[in-house]
Amino acid sequence: QKEVEQNSGPLSVPEGAIASLNCTYSDRGSQSFFWYRQYSGKSPELIMSIYSNGDKEDGRFTAQLNKASQYVSLLIRDSQPSDSATYLCAVKAAGNKLTFGGGTRVLVKP
Amino acid sequence: ETGVTQTPRHLVMGMTNKKSLKCEQHLGHNAMYWYKQSAKKPLELMFVYNFKEQTENNSVPSRFSPECPNSSHLFLHLHTLQPEDSALYLCASSQDDGDRVYGYTFGSGTRLTVV
Secondary structure: OOOEEEOOOOEEEEOOOOEEEEEEEOOOOOOEEEEEEEOOOOOOEEEEEEOOOEEEEEOOEEEEEEOOOOEEEEEEOOOOHHHOEEEEEEEEOOOOOEEEOOOEEEEEEO | OOOEEEEOOEEEEOOOOEEEEEEEEOOOOOEEEEEEEOOOOOOEEEEEEEOOEEEEEOOOOOOEEEEEEEOOEEEEEEEOOOHHHOEEEEEEEEOEOOOOEOOOEEOOOEEEEEO
């Protein structure tokens, strides 16, 4: 079983709609969770961090964490073509390292 | 300069060459990392340095040799690489306060091609 799993996509979303991305992780002791956005040919950019169960909102992004079910999700509201990218879920388990999922490719169509 | 800077941006090297990748962070962080990103594979952690001490080496072949002379600089020395080592090599830094890890800041990466 992979430590951090994401659907590779592509997730095709009409402009203005909500994109919903999911991520599951295997280590129950994980404490810190992150979402990164990576444009093609670029490096990952941190867009959200979440540490407690529940929702965390930042602009058009909402991260949701459910530690009992071991999943974390990202909602992108009012999706724009500029949101087209690969979104990486990252989880901190033991030590000070982050483990990344394979990423979900999102395509926002005008 | 701000953030995390990596040089060179692109590198083509033969299998018998020796080269080095350089990373410098201007964020005052105390931890630095090397990751490898290959096509259609998740980011793979290679090395972790915390307070200049190497704290993790994820079974990386010895043809990759890291060096961390201080908390702001990180190098990855390369020698006798194989074509399958061609990938994007990413440096990152973070502030590690023990219990909580803050998000990493990544450099722009070095696109390495081994011929």
